[in-house]
Structure formats: structure tokens, C-alpha cells
Amino acid sequence: MSEALVKARADGTEPGVARGIGLCLLAMLVFASQDAITKVLVQEFAVAQFVMLRYWLFVVFALVYCHWHGGVGAAWRSGLPWLQLLRSLLAVGEIAIFSLGLRYLGLAESHALFAIFPLLALALARLWLGEFVGLRRWLAAAVGFLGTLVILRPGLGLFEPAALIPLSAALSFAVYNLVTRRVSQTDGFTTNMLYMAVVGALASSAFGLPAWRDPAPEEWGLMGILSVSGIAAHLLLIKALAYAPAAVLQPFNYSLLVFAMLIGLLVFGEFPDAWTLAGAALVVAGGLYAIGASPLRKQLTV
Template identity: 85%
Template sequence: MRRGIGLCLLAMLVFASQDAITKVLVQEFAVAQFLMLRYWLFLAFALGYAHWRGGIVAAARTRHPWLQLLRSLLSVGEIAIFALGLRYLGLAESHALFAVFPLLAMALAGVVLGEFIGLRRWLAAAVGFLGTLIILRPGLDLFESAALIPLSAALAFAVYNLVTRLVSREDGFTTNMLYMAAVGAVASTIFGLPVWQAPSPGEWGLMGVLSVSGVFAHLLLVKALEYAPAGVLQPFNYSLLVFAMFIGLLVFGEFPDAWTLVGAALVVTGGFYAIGASTFRKQSTV
């Protein structure tokens, strides 16, 4: 159990470090350019993994090709939108707003899939929404329209999670990963090639680290799930926000203002309350 939690925390640290590299690259390059490199390396890994797990042809079989296409486009779109937001916002602010996605996914599951949410989890969503409003401060001069970018990424990721739950009823992990890698590679290449700029040796290095660390972080998460169930690991995903704040302060000299910290605390509190309410409901139905 402890090993799984440790691997999950390490994955969150790698993801936060990735975002720091992305923030540097997005100032000089189009998002699609370095996403293209990331996805082609991811595709190479996915093909090798599928071959090892029983064959590429077998992994490519799905009863939901259109849903697989949709979820894969949502995934690459969410990453691209969030990366774009890092051009205008700090790491901590971006992640504080993005952290609302589990609550969005929960609400969508209730509305779209008809899942029972319950009063406690709706209350958790309301707390998270209040935290988001505090961060945004709409109607005040402090409001930045760029803050809507990570919120859009959070919504895309919430829908992605919803569609993934639908296809995962019949498609396995290898199939899901293969489609996500293949569609992402094609989509990012379509947009990446026309805007290609020659990187310097240092920028090539950053793009290489970004691409390799993306695969490494996902492997850490997969390995973490071998040692601890998803329900145990879910709360530790919020450590990404803490790591992002620390790296933003250390690398970019960013420190979120008091209102952002308060709003982020409410978003995380809502998330933890939703997790607790969900766990209570599962135990009460056993």
C-alpha cells in the first residue's frame, strides 16, 4: 500500500515538472509542435506494450471505434488547452483551477449516466464551485479571461473520463492506450508540422525530457495501481497542486495570492469530501 502511494506521489511530481518544462517551451513554440514529439514517443511505447501484451491487432479491436476516437481527441485537446494556459498563467493558478475536474466528472456522471450522486457529493461540488469562483473573482478588475483556459481543460478532461468509463466496460487498458496514442500522434502532427520551428540543442533536450517523462509518469501510475486500489490513491492526486505551487515558486518565482490559496483549498476540500462521500456510500451498500 505504501509503495503504491509513494509511486503515485512520484508520478504527480513528474507531472508537475512536465508542466514547468511546458511553460518554458510554450513561450517560444506552438503547443502542437512539442505535443507531436510527445505523442509519437507515446505511440512507439503503446505499440511495444500492445505487442508484449498479446499483439497489436488484438489490442486494436474495439466495439466502440467512434467513442475511442472521441476520448482520444478529448485527451489531446485537454493537454493542448492546458499547455496554452501556461503561457498566460502560473503553475499554481492553472492547477488550482484544473483541480475542479473530478467534481465536474462527478456532476456529469450524474446528469449524463444517471448515476446516483447524493446530497453530500452535490454539496462537495458546490464547495468546489465556490472555490473556483473565488479564484476567478468574476466581475472584479482582477478577473483574467486566461483563467478560463485551464477551466476549459478541466471540462474536457472530465468529459474524457466520462467517455473512458463508457468504453472501459468492454475495452481494456491496452486498447484504450493504443487508441489514445495513435489518434493523438495523428492529430498533433496535422497541426504540428505547419508550425514547426527548428529548436536549439537545449530546446531539443527539453522536448526530449518532456516526451520521456510523460511515458514515465503514466508507467508510475500503472505500477502504483498494482500496489494500491484506485480509491486509496485518488486523494493523493491532489498533491499535484502542491508540487505545482512549489515548482512555480522555485523555478519561476510565482506565488499565488491569498484568494487563490483560499479558492484552491475549497476546491481540494470539495474533492476530498466527494471522495469520502463516495467511499461511505460503497461501504454502506456492502
């Protein structure tokens, strides 16, 4: 690749960046559709069962991918195996917790609350890693927190305890991002993926097998689509990053909330109330303001 092309890609000015943004948006649409399927399945099945099936397919994919990119044995060698274990458990836990929340909350409400995770990662980076967080980024975190309070409306008699579920998922994902940043300083992509797949498959199977219920043919189809779409969405993101820097793509990740609202309306007849819309707007505004600061861009792009 030429020096000029590398510079253009780093600056986000390469014409192909538009393709990267398009792929990112498509990935967010797939993720939102995936959550709609999860919302259907979680009404009839234990969360662990379909999460387990997702990870079984994921581990097959990861093993094949690592075999063709240096070997499985090489990918399994980690400089920080215990942190890899923690990271992988946080990932499978986040998926399971968010899926459980969809049993009780709508797609839009769940994603509006989950969208606080970049700001949680910002605060935790200061508390746990001692990273500098300037006044502007603390202000962004405060705006996002205010948006969360607007959605929750504590003290007005409208607070739903189930709202704590996507917030717990957001906290897990924020910690997962911080641990991923740490292990990525030592381990490569194949190692990160292999540990996540293997540990996630084992952990989810420990709960999924005892809870197994035979699905009907159409339910098998939904579980199959759910499993394949998860891998497909991540591949779309990887491909998007080949065209555009992560700092350029990061704001477009908030389109997931828009897609979730549209799918919730069209498929489930859900329409978020004015409080949820206002709170979501504040959370997104805080996140975008924080992302605009270069130190946070760096921490979210590892």
C-alpha cells in the same frame, strides 16, 4: 495471489500500500515538473509542436507494449471505436489546452483551476449518465465551485480571461473520464492506450507539422525530457495501482497542486496570492469530501 492478500489490497491495509502512495506522489512530482518544462517551451513554440513530439514517442511505446501483450491487431479491435476516437481526441485536446494556459498563467493558478475536474465529472455523470448523486456529493461540488469563483473573483475587476483556458481543459478531462469509464466496460487497457496514442499522434501532427520550428539543441533536450517524463509518470501510476487501490490513491493526486506551487515558486518566482490559495483549498476540500463517498470512488477508479 492469496485470498488474504487480495482482500488486504482491496481494503488498503496491505503494508505495500505505502509504496503505492509513494509511487503516486512521485508521479505527481513528475507531472508538475513536466508542466514546468511545458511552461518554458510554450513561450517559444506552438503548442502543437511539442504535443506532437510527445505523442510520437507515445505511439512508439504503445505499439511496442501492445506487440508484447497480445499483438497490435488484437489491441486495435474495439467494441466502441467511435467512442475511442472521441476519447482520444479529448485527451490530446486537454493536453494542448492546458499547455496553452501555461503561456498566460502560473503553474499554481493553472492547477488550482484544473483541480475542479473531479467535481465536473460528478455533475456530468448525473446529467449525461443519469447516475445518482446524493446531497453530500452535490454539496461537495458546490464547495468546489465556490473555490473556483474565489480564484476567478468575477465582478471584482480582477478576472483574467486566460483563466478560462485551464477550466476548459478541466471540462475536457472530466468528459474524457466519463467516456473512458464507458469504453473500459468493453475494451481493455491495451486497446485504450493504443487508440489514445495513434489518434493523438495523428491529430497533433495535423497541427504540429505546419507549425514546426527547428529547436535549438537545449530545446531538443527539453522536448525529449518532456516526452519521456510523460510516459514515465503514467508508468509510475500504473505501478502504484499494483500496490494500492485507486480509491486509496485518489486523494494523493491533489499533491500535484502542492508540487506545482513549489516548482512555480522555486523556478519561476511565482507565489499565488491569498485568494488563489483560499480558492484552491476549497476546491481540494470539495474534491476530497466527494471522493470520500463510495459511489464517486467507484466512478473515479475505472
